[in-house]
Amino acid sequence: MKVYNLDKFVSLPDTVLFDMDNTFYDYHHAHTAALTAISEKIATSFSLPLTDVEKAYAEARNQIKEQLQKTASSHSRVLYFQRMLEILGLGSQLVHALDFEQTYWRVFISNIVLFDDLKLCLDDLRLLNIPMVLVTDLTAQIQFRKMIYLKLDQYFHFVVTSEEAGADKPHKAPFQLALQKINAKKDSIIWMIGDHPLSDIQGARTALSALTIQKKQSNGEKGSEQVKPDADFTHYRELRKFIAQLKDK
Amino acid sequence: MLAVLRHPLFIVGLIIRLALIIFVTPAPVAEWYVPFLQHSVTEWTVNPWELWLRDEGIIRSFPYGYAMWLYFLPFVLCASLLGISIVGAYWAALLVIDLCLMILLKNIYKGSMNLLFIAYWLSPIVIISSYLLGYNDLVPICFLALSLYCLRYKLWFYSGVALVAAISAKLSMALVVPFFIVYLIRNPGLHSIIMRFSGGVASGTLLLILPFVLLPSALVMLFSNPEMTTALRLHLPIGDYQIYLVPIVYLLMLYGAWNVKWVNFELFHATLGIALLLLVVLSPSSLGWFLWPITLLVGYQFIEKRVGVILIGLFGGLYAIRSIFAFFPDIVAYFPSIAFGSTQHLHQYALSIVNTTIAVFGIILSLRIWDIMVMRNDFFRLSRRPFVVGIAGDSGAGKDTYSRAIENIFGRQSITHLLGDNYHLWDRQKTMWRVLTHLNPRANNLQRMVADLRSIMQGKIVKTSYYDHRTGHMRTTHYLKKNHVILVNGLHALYLPSLRRHYDVKIYLDMDEHLRRYFKIARDVHERGHPIQKVTAAIEKRIPDAQNFIHPQKQYADLIFAIQPIRADDFVWSAPNSDGSNKLYRLVVSMRGHSGHSDLVRVLGGLLGLHVEVNVDSVFEQVIIEGAVSAEDIAMCVKELCPKMIDFLDINPIWADGVLGLMQLSTLVYINQSMEQRAL
Numbered sequence: 023m024k025v026y027n028l029d030k031f032v033s034l035p036d037t038v039l040f041d042m043d044n045t046f047y048d049y050h051h052a053h054t055a056a057l058t059a060i061s062e063k064i065a066t067s068f069s070l071p072l073t074d075v076e077k078a079y080a081e082a083r084n085q086i087k088e089q090l091q092k093t094a095s096s097h098s099r100v101l102y103f104q105r106m107l108e109i110l111g112l113g114s115q116l117v118h119a120l121d122f123e124q125t126y127w128r129v130f131i132s133n134i135v136l137f138d139d140l141k142l143c144l145d146d147l148r149l150l151n152i153p154m155v156l157v158t159d160l161t162a163q164i165q166f167r168k169m170i171y172l173k174l175d176q177y178f179h180f181v182v183t184s185e186e187a188g189a190d191k192p193h194k195a196p197f198q199l200a201l202q203k204i205n206a207k208k209d210s211i212i213w214m215i216g217d218h219p220l221s222d223i224q225g226a227r228t229a230l231s232a233l234t235i236q237k238k239q240s241n242g243e244k245g246s247e248q249v250k251p252d253a254d255f256t257h258y259r260e261l262r263k264f265i266a267q268l269k270d271k
Numbered sequence: 272m273l274a275v276l277r278h279p280l281f282i283v284g285l286i287i288r289l290a291l292i293i294f295v296t297p298a299p300v301a302e303w304y305v306p307f308l309q310h311s312v313t314e315w316t317v318n319p320w321e322l323w324l325r326d327e328g329i330i331r332s333f334p335y336g337y338a339m340w341l342y343f344l345p346f347v348l349c350a351s352l353l354g355i356s357i358v359g360a361y362w363a364a365l366l367v368i369d370l371c372l373m374i375l376l377k378n379i380y381k382g383s384m385n386l387l388f389i390a391y392w393l394s395p396i397v398i399i400s401s402y403l404l405g406y407n408d409l410v411p412i413c414f415l416a417l418s419l420y421c422l423r424y425k426l427w428f429y430s431g432v433a434l435v436a437a438i439s440a441k442l443s444m445a446l447v448v449p450f451f452i453v454y455l456i457r458n459p460g461l462h463s464i465i466m467r468f469s470g471g472v473a474s475g476t477l478l479l480i481l482p483f484v485l486l487p488s489a490l491v492m493l494f495s496n497p498e499m500t501t502a503l504r505l506h507l508p509i510g511d512y513q514i515y516l517v518p519i520v521y522l523l524m525l526y527g528a529w530n531v532k533w534v535n536f537e538l539f540h541a542t543l544g545i546a547l548l549l550l551v552v553l554s555p556s557s558l559g560w561f562l563w564p565i566t567l568l569v570g571y572q573f574i575e576k577r578v579g580v581i582l583i584g585l586f587g588g589l590y591a592i593r594s595i596f597a598f599f600p601d602i603v604a605y606f607p608s609i610a611f612g613s614t615q616h617l618h619q620y621a622l623s624i625v626n627t628t629i630a631v632f633g634i635i636l637s638l639r640i641w642d643i644m645v646m647r648n649d650f651f652r653l654s655r656r657p658f659v660v661g662i663a664g665d666s667g668a669g670k671d672t673y674s675r676a677i678e679n680i681f682g683r684q685s686i687t688h689l690l691g692d693n694y695h696l697w698d699r700q701k702t703m704w705r706v707l708t709h710l711n712p713r714a715n716n717l718q719r720m721v722a723d724l725r726s727i728m729q730g731k732i733v734k735t736s737y738y739d740h741r742t743g744h745m746r747t748t749h750y751l752k753k754n755h756v757i758l759v760n761g762l763h764a765l766y767l768p769s770l771r772r773h774y775d776v777k778i779y780l781d782m783d784e785h786l787r788r789y790f791k792i793a794r795d796v797h798e799r800g801h802p803i804q805k806v807t808a809a810i811e812k813r814i815p816d817a818q819n820f821i822h823p824q825k826q827y828a829d830l831i832f833a834i835q836p837i838r839a840d841d842f843v844w845s846a847p848n849s850d851g852s853n854k855l856y857r858l859v860v861s862m863r864g865h866s867g868h869s870d871l872v873r874v875l876g877g878l879l880g881l882h883v884e885v886n887v888d889s890v891f892e893q894v895i896i897e898g899a900v901s902a903e904d905i906a907m908c909v910k911e912l913c914p915k916m917i918d919f920l921d922i923n924p925i926w927a928d929g930v931l932g933l934m935q936l937s938t939l940v941y942i943n944q945s946m947e948q949r950a951l
Contacts, residue, residue, distance in 0.1 A: 131878050132878055170877035173873065
């Protein structure tokens with residue numbers, strides 16, 4: 023674990039905010055598995071070449087994201103699939119759009135593999151009585167499903183989704199709502215642990231003046247100077263060690 | 272992949288191999304294999320054995336078939352064309368097959384890379400036999416491992432081809448064939464794929480074995496191999512004849528494998544590996560043979576981890592000591608020979624002691640592996656006796672549909688149905704039905720039903736009557752025999768204590784009364800053409816008996832399925848549609864003393880996004896499920912919730928959509944837990 027501002031980490035935090043996707047598991051792995059399953063399903067159902075389907079999906083996703091900007095609905099797979107079917111010239115095809123969306127998430131969730139030692143790290147924080155709040159983009163329903171399936175719901179005092187807050191990170195709304203739910207004091211020490219330099223690191227720093235810790239991904243974005251985290255780590259055992267050191271201080 | 276290549280244990284193993292390749296040229300490589308392979312590319316030929324003998328090569332140089340020659344051929348051809356040393360090509364080929372075997376083992380066992388490196392890549396048996404002593408048994412073993420891999424991943428045809436390739440590479444591999452046969456016969460779920468596997472065997476035989484057996488020179492070289500009779504050297508002389516001990520042990524192991532009764536992949540692999548291990552340690556065999564049980568030894572270490580690694584490490588150490596005698600035959604000359612009189616005697620004593628120790632250790636190891644991989648195998652423990660399920664419920668509650676759904680996942684070949692309808696006392700036309708309904712126990716020969724179930728469980732073949740629903744007559748040509756799963760399905764399946772005590776799981780189908788009438792009317796009126804008044808009158812007539820004799824059985828059930836309509840308006844009696852398509856149902860699953868609701872909720876709610884509610888009391892856990900679900904989803908949930916059950920199921924289980932699929936899933940979850948309790 024690299025700590026860039028050691029003087030800021032003088033004690034354990036009062037509250038820890040966590041991001042979920044790519045912070046708890048490799049999003050890309052689960053997404054690829056789900057997209058492959060869905061592409062094969064679509065290609066079989068409509069006798070379309072796989073490449074056409076993939077191209078149409080990518081196009082649909084871009085269009086929806088462009089149209090809805092930084093909101094929870096901009097992540098809606100059902101909208102992506104609806105638009106994809108329209109791009110493929112098949113009309114809206116509501117039954118299929120819903121079916122593909124369900125399949126997508128079922129395959130996605132079943133392919134999630136939590137990072138090693140994550141739960142041990144969450145247990146460490148739980149045993150230290152440090153409240154944890156999940157602050158995540160995407161819609162509440164799907165994020166709740168992930169939490170229940172992964173048995174993570176027991177760890178978090180509160181969950182804030184961008185759907186609930188009305189805007190995606192780095193907008194200050196989700197962070198402020200988290201603070202409001204936990205009823206944190208103004209001078210409390212808050213850590214934000216996430217993977218994304220802009221959404222998690224810059225967002226939490228701007229909204230809450232939180233100490234920011236980046237979970238590094240081999241294929242993820244590295245924080246530049248402006249959004250450089252206060253610390254970063256690759257493996258959760260590094261974070262556990264760091265927490266243990268702070269505890270013993 | 273890059274991480275594997277950079278792993279310190281991998282690098283250590285590779286350095287040892289390369290050092291041995293550079294500094295040691297074992298006699299079999301220098302004198303037999305390489306000269307033969309080099310000679311085989313001096314002329315274009317498909318019969319290198321003929322060519323070799325014609326030019327007076329050593330007869331025992333290459334007693335192997337086409338698979339062995341064809342594997343080395345591309346390496347030798349490339350080296351020959353590029354003017355590189357053929358010895359180098361041989362070692363390159365061996366390193367490649369060594370890596371392939373490691374990758375196959377990794378995919379068969381799915382364990383940690385560290386353990387794989389310790390168990391296989393740094394194994395003294397692999398390194399010494401292949402790189403110090405120069406034996407080529409890695410090639411047939413890799414083909415055998417490929418066959419096992421294909422078997423595990425349902426590539427039946429290729430498994431057959433790879434098995435034949437192993438035999439073609441080294442004839443001794445034919446010893447594994449009976450174990451493959453036992454596996455395919457003793458696992459009913461695999462019966463449907465025997466043809467595909469046999470197709471692979473036939474194709475492999477046509478390509479690799481037949482052309483070989485038509486070459487007299489090749490057969491001469493094969494049968495001149497002194498290893499052919501090695502297994503007969505351990506014998507007991509009795510009068511004028513001898514009793515060969517190794518074949519006895521081999522056949523006993525084969526019987527042991529057959530006696531396992533219901534064989535899954537792990538049990539098949541364990542029995543096969545133990546047979547090979549015993550064969551090797553009891554025969555004064557070639558040191559190359561010790562590679563044969565390597566897949567088992569690696570698998571065992573993956574299961575027993577530290578203890579396994581220590582035991583196999585000791586075995587590898589003994590093997591290393593034994594190898595010293597082979598590699599340095601004169602080693603005993605360095606020791607004082609005071610007690611033994613001569614160097615030759617000392618050599619014999621030392622070798623005998625080492626071989627005896629290996630044999631004893633090998634037998635102990637085999638017994639331990641049998642204990643760990645067979646006796647403690649969940650599948651083995653759970654499949655010792657048939658699993659008996661009792662299914663009761665009112666007429667039209669869906670007992671037959673549910674039984675068929677259970678049959679669809681276990682496979683017809685694994686199920687015996689004992690049907691309550693076959694124990695009605697009279698044909699439909701008899702006048703007794705005017706005063707008694709089918710629901711009255713007195714109208715059924717329940718004692719006979721109990722006796723038949725007991726007989727079936729004891730392994731007897733039972734001849735029962737068969738109630739023909741079409742004609743209403745009892746027929747007498749129905750035979751039942753013991754099977755892995757016995758489904759007892761009837762109106763009174765849970766009525767008698769003497770029946771209930773035989774069940775591992777007792778199930779009651781409690782369909783909503785409104786729904787039950789809807790489906791009954793749909794079937795009898797709209798499909799069978801009976802007047803609606805007659806059908807509703809019959810339903811009404813049966814109500815008192817249902818309340819007296821059928822409904823009370825619910826109290827004995829372990830698992831109760833209640834199917835309810837979400838909107839009663841969907842089920843209008845006057846305009847029914849019997850398939851119930853496009854209608855919404857709620858399934859209420861009540862499980863006695865079960866503790867699995869949290870996993871069910873996690874998977875059904877979290878993974879499938881269904882609406883799930885849980886009510887718990889001191890007796891039952893009740894899980895209420897609503898929402899659309901496909902057969903594909905059910906298959907996914909089974910893998911998640913009860914992966915151990917998959918081995919018991921048909922090779923291609925037929926999962927149902929909707930409520931029936933959820934009932935299949937809940938049943939398996941419950942059976943899984945019951946089986947585990949039974950095995951304790």
